[in-house]
Amino acid sequence: MSKLPAPPADGFCAQAWEHTAGLQQAIVEHPFNTGLADGSLDREVFAFYIVQDARYLVGFAQALAAASTRADNAEDAAFLSGSANGALVEERRLHAGYVSEFGLTEAEIDGIGTSPSCLAYTSYLRACALTEPYPVLLAAILPCFWVYQHVGTTILESTGDLAEHPYRAWIQTYADDEFAAAVLTARELVDRVAASADDATRQRMLAAFTRATEYEWLFWNSAWTKEAWPTAEFLG
Numbered sequence: 692m693s694k695l696p697a698p699p700a701d702g703f704c705a706q707a708w709e710h711t712a713g714l715q716q717a718i719v720e721h722p723f724n725t726g727l728a729d730g731s732l733d734r735e736v737f738a739f740y741i742v743q744d745a746r747y748l749v750g751f752a753q754a755l756a757a758a759s760t761r762a763d764n765a766e767d768a769a770f771l772s773g774s775a776n777g778a779l780v781e782e783r784r785l786h787a788g789y790v791s792e793f794g795l796t797e798a799e800i801d802g803i804g805t806s807p808s809c810l811a812y813t814s815y816l817r818a819c820a821l822t823e824p825y826p827v828l829l830a831a832i833l834p835c836f837w838v839y840q841h842v843g844t845t846i847l848e849s850t851g852d853l854a855e856h857p858y859r860a861w862i863q864t865y866a867d868d869e870f871a872a873a874v875l876t877a878r879e880l881v882d883r884v885a886a887s888a889d890d891a892t893r894q895r896m897l898a899a900f901t902r903a904t905e906y907e908w909l910f911w912n913s914a915w916t917k918e919a920w921p922t923a924e925f926l927g
């Protein structure tokens with residue numbers, strides 16, 4: 692799958708993407724993602740990322756499930772709850788892969804602490820689910836779809852044939868047609884909800900979209916540095 696078409700120029704998504712264009716570029720150019728693209732990324736760094744991402748997906752799924760309870764029609768509720776289920780299926784798949792692909796035992800996985808950035812991002816999504824209006828929650832969720840699809844397809848464009856690529860499975864997951872269709876549906880939902888929101892809500896949507904995109908950058912950066920809690924040394 693190649694890049695998605697641009698969203699309608701007069702909608703929220705177009706405005707949000709333009710507002711975060713510099714950040715989107717920094718994400719694609721982050722050394723974690725350039726290493727993922729050319730296959731040079733250290734496998735241990737990738738394993739750390741996968742463990743964090745499985746934990747992230749649980750929080751993301753909870754935010755999606757919460758959003759589905761607030762949808763005002765069955766189609767949107769089905770999309771959101773189906774996406775929640777999809778994120779949890781992916782979490783189970785990643786978890787199963789720890790042992791087969793990375794040789795990590797359950798004890799080793801338990802020994803990897805949830806990083807500050809992973810906890811911050813998932814906590815932010817959960818907080819939006821509890822305290823923000825439905826349109827703002829949706830805007831916070833959207834970068835999780837859209838940024839990954841953008842990164843996945845940008846990487847695929849640069850790699851071409853994936854047959855021998857060490858991170859083939861990851862690239863295929865986020866560059867495939869099924870994920871692209873989900874991103875289009877999510878964008879259409881956010882544009883529709885934004886179109887009937889008032890200006891103040893639309894401002895908060897833009898702030899939430901931007902913050903979540905910042906957390907996407909932080910998430911990759913925290914995997915790259917194998918971010919730990921600086922306070923761990925005080926706790927023995």
Ligand SMILES: Cc1ncc(CO)c(N)n1
Pocket residue numbers: 744747748834835836839907910
């Ligand atoms: C951090 C993060 N954001 C988005 C996705 C895509 O669902 C993911 N797997 N992980």
